Amino acid sequence: MVPKPDLKLQGLAEVNGQPLLCAECGSGYSLEIFKRGFREVWPAFVTCLSCGKGDDHPVITNGLVDAALAARTGRRKAEDRDTFAAEWRGVTLTGELQPGFVLDDAVVVVKVLKEQVTKDAKAWGRSKKQAATAHVKEKTDAVTAAAKGKAKDVTDAAKDRAGEAVSTAKAAAISTAWTLQTGGAGPTTTVKPKRRRCTVKGCRGGKVTISTRLHAATGKTSEVKIPCGVCHRSST
Ligand SMILES: [Zn+2]
Ligand SMILES: [Zn+2]
Incomplete structure (x- = not known):
């Protein structure tokens, strides 16, 4: 040893x-x-x-x-x-x-990873976006696991292997947090949370296009845009 x-x-x-x-x-x-x-x-x-x-x-x-x-x-x-x-x-x-792992490292890392992808995703195609999301999930899972491992304070020798994985994740969390604090490539501005796509059928940007006769001045069927009842309020 x-x-x-x-x-x-x-x-x-x-x-x-x-x-x-x-x-x-x-x-x-x-x-x-x-x-x-x-x-x-x-x-x-x-x-x-x-x-x-x-x-x-x-x-x-x-x-x-x-x-x-x-x-x-x-x-x-x-x-x-x-x-x-x-x-x-x-x-x-x-x-x-050398910094020992603290829970706040995990919080910072998860936050930064998410912000980073949100920022980058704007310029990316769909497949790259999906790959990035998977990558972040992997990392955040590892960091979250590290945080949990810390909370449980793994000491049992039987848990050695798990402990090893946890310390690797902890090390990754610390170094990431560290790089960001010490002038690494972290985002300097807060990125706006990504707007969630509305689940209402036909809703585009807070407006739902419907075919109706009742709302049309002419009395004939026409397309009318109405504010979406689900997302309109939050998107404006
Ligand atoms: Zn030496
Ligand atoms: Zn909507």
Whole structure:
């Protein structure tokens, strides 16, 4: 089993005001910090996902990791960032943690996906529209499932496989929400909800065309447009 890092850093962190970098390759953008051993003063282990190397850190201790965990802000809304500024025995550590999944991520993602398709669909043909709708449904289902998985808090080992799928969906939700917040290709304006097609037979744009004699001034059968009783009010 792969141990879970205590701190999964997002972007550059700083130790004593200096950027925390991998001792091997010098990258500071994909570091994970693990507590090691049970004494607070023992060094924590820093691994680099970029080069795969890792080592005990000369300055960061288990105690400092605990302080960072205690100080982290956490996230509640999709726009929140999980940051920390910790100090332990004279050593400071500041940075940001990779966002953990919160329910609001799912809400944001589902909303954005729907808006995106509504916007794009205007320029698309029917088959592409249908494909896009199916695609969104797939994604929103996954995100909704992730949200439910979170609510149930899957811990049972027997649910491992399901848990895996859930974490994949969660990761997708987070990264999508994240991309959108950090200047990704999300829509900036709210898209009007798509008008639902009226189910009344013969209704076009809130008007129903009927053949009638009663309403015609001439007394002969003619076509008259009348406001649709079902959708007219909402469409004007
Ligand atoms: Zn490295
Ligand atoms: Zn109608």
